Amino acid sequence: MDDLLREFLVESAEHLDTVDAELVRFEQDPNNQQILRNIFRLVHTIKGTCGFLGLPRLEALAHAAETLMGRFRDGYPVSGASVTLILATLDRLKAILGDLEATGSEPAGADDDLIGALEKMASEEVPAAAAPPPLPELPPIVERELKPGEVTLDDLERAFMEAPGPDDFAAMDAPAPAFDAGEPAFDSAPEPAAPVQAPERPAAAPSAEGGESAVAAKVQTIRVNVDTIEHLMTMVSELVLTRNQLLEIARRHEDSGYKVPLQRLSHVTAELQEGVMKTRMQPIGNAWQKLPRVVRDLSAELGKGIDLVMSGAETELDRQVLDVIKDPLTHMVRNSADHGIEATKERLKAGKPARGSIRLSAYHEGGTITIEIADDGKGLDLAAIRKKAVERNFAPAADIERMTDAQVAKFIFHAGFSTAKAVTSVSGRGVGMDVVKTNIETIGGVVDIATELGKGTTFTIKIPLTLAIVSALIVKAGAQRYAVPQIAVLELVRVDPKGDNTSANSIERIYGAPVLRLRERLLPIVTLDGLMRGQATVEEGEIVESGFVVVAQVGRQRFGVLVDEVFHTEEIVVKPMSSKLRHIPLFAGNTILGDGAVVLIVDPNGVAKLVGQSAQSGAATDTESEEVEAGDAKATLLVFKGGAGGFKAVPLSLVTRLEEIDASKIEHLGGRPLIQYRGRLMPLVPADPTIAIRSEGNQALVVFSDGDRAMGLVVDEIVDIVEERLDIEISADRSDLIGSAVLRGRATDIINIAHFLPLAYDDWARGPRKTVVKAPSLLLVDDSAFFRDMLTPVLKAAGYNVTTASSAEEALTLLVNNAAVDLVVSDLDMPGRSGFELVAAMRKSGGRLAEMPVIALTGTVAPDAIEQARRLAISDLVAKFDRSGLLAALAEIGEAAQAADARAAA
């Protein structure tokens, strides 16, 4: 394909897009002659060039459209039908251009249908009433300044008239002669077209001579290949790095005579960088260009009146970013038009203007660009979303109930979510919004929703201006430095070892898991150093006492990353990770710092994922708070000090009495501490292994009793009784704790009393009981250590004593020798003997094992697996990663067992 044709294609595509948008504008404002003139001119340009390049089909179409538009200019009334027809013609033009681009020649085909319709409409009689007065002579200057490569209408007209028409071309043997460099072969035209200046190089430098009278101050521009700019950008990035290195060296050499030239170099580089960045910038309007047309078509299709108001189209952003957000934006606007704006009838009923409006605006804000898509429609039906979220099982019902409206609204970004009652051709297929969110997040952007029922919905998208250079915090962990993108960082908190200074922040531990209290919230802490060693949890012995906590937020997840040192913020050039390292989720890329060292860029998303994996997010633990206080949002808790100065709490409803006893009265029988209490011997159990039972002075006890048995829980000090909403934050991997919560601003462990009772009385669990304190024993069988580790805390938090086995053989041995196991949760796909074989062996062995409830975990639920499970009397088949499904299945078995117990007791 020759250059001329290629340039024509690029330019025509742009023109057509502009015409698209302008036509929609014109339809709404038919009296605006300026818009019409602009449209007319653009179509005319296309027509002229087509004729010139020997593209008869395109030319004929453009000509017919132009004729109809000419009628508009003469005062023919602009109707929706005529605009639709012209838009259809433009679409045809685009299709032909597309083929032309692909094949290099105009595709065969006829456009008689469109041309006929256009001509028919153009030849229709002008209604008498609208008979226009003769138009005044058009002013010679076009409405907007000419873009490069465009020529004035006058030039074109002249060139067009002098150029051979399509008929002449058709008569010629070679309709599309290849234009060699330089002057096109005008000689082949029947008449020599001597004085023509303009359109032979449609996209080259502005035709100065031709347009000099009409346009005085033209902006000089050229088209540059994007790759060229990309390359330039890379080179500038390298230059920036080299400059930084030089500066670093100069800093170390006192005597340097380089200082001045270096300073100069530094400035020039900065300016150069800025300049190149600018060339990559494009107005966001480029991404919006198609939207007026989209909305117009939609509004016709849906039978709603919708206006699209756009502001800030000139806001510039990096073209790479622009490319990524183009589709999401279109989708969101479609979505607003389809779901947001109500039907006209409903709008009138609600007392709103009949036409809905979608407002699209963009503006700069710091280093980011903010785009808002606001409609004045019906708003999101949050109640419906909540219901749907529960139905679709996006999160545990209790969680959803507790979520704020903003959190609920975000469910619309969930894959497979759509509340539209019917699937329309426009949207409602449940695909799209999740893709929108993903797309935006891949470039480090965030989406927020503000909605008010009946008033409308506003989506706010914040995205970085550019991806190539980001602002990052340089931190040190272990011996290494890392860069953390600033956009994910909320704040930095300095932490000091406990005790040095009471006012300082210090990290507290809950069974080794570090947390930080930050404004009445518990922030889970991971150490960057630990992450880099592949562990999201922090080992007990590790010192995480001082340093800085980088508070980061990713989506709804907030966490702290403990680093040893924080240096400074630096604009870094993001370089992609090597293909060999791209699989490591922790890194977003790497960069070279001023001192020449390569550092890795931490990917906050990757860290969040790892944190989420180990912290079990909040889902499972929140259901546990439910179990503690039977759905009551507020719980009264007894807070006491027990073990290593930490605060612990237990639901007050379980406590019988608080006692302060004389330590000298404590007796030891068979190595177990006891006390005479109300005429009976009461065993004492420390609330924490580190608590030493005192031998003198007073000893505080929390007494639990059940029927005629009582147990004294030895604590250091009873602190308080608080009534607070119990929001358990982290599930501790420990059977004596349910989790931890913030009570009165303190991190507090909630103890699992079910753990202590059997310590006092071996048979407590089997004794009659009023409160639910039984901890059934569960055997978890899975060959993957990772999976065992992941599930064990969940099951423990759900109140089970968990034993694990890594194979069917081990499980069977355990089951035969350990009478305490109440139920089995087993993976089905294991090397060696499968889960099915295990269950089959259990069933065959008879007795207790034959009846023991079994829940099977499976990667895929195949029909034959279900059949086999039924044959083996497996209670439930649960997908391997469906934690809530597993807990629900367990609860079901628990209820059945309790019912059976009750029957047995009666």
Added chain:
Amino acid sequence: MQAANGNTVPTDTTDYVTVFVGETMFGLTIDRVHDVFVPAGITPVPLSPREIVGLLNLRGRVVTALCLRRRLGIPGREAGAAEMAIGLEQAGETFALIVDGVGEVLKLGADTQEPVPINLDPRWRDLSLGVHRLDGRLLVILDVDALLAFGDAREAKVA
């Protein structure tokens, strides 16, 4: 290294850059070798495949350094021992192959080339193209593409 380029006579000989790991001499076809340099300032990459030593800055480019010893499955060199790096390129990416030392460039014909002995360690066999019989020693020709084919999905379990 650039010197060896340019005036190659079209014969059936091939130029090899020789490198050393322990006592063994290896050869890399010269057209794959872009650089020879002393590696410095390597940034280790946590959780990376074990063959990868880290990333280093080679004249403003970030280069992934991999250790030939680890790639061949032989024990690492002593701390402080000299190392050299060979710059290799594959699919637009630059890699640095860390070796113990770099020797001269040898021009070798097909007459001294032998297929890879079948009793060679499978790991080595997969990475070799052949062996040249030289005076008093052997030269194992390394397959650069095979050298760089590792990691990726195999190590993805860390994720």
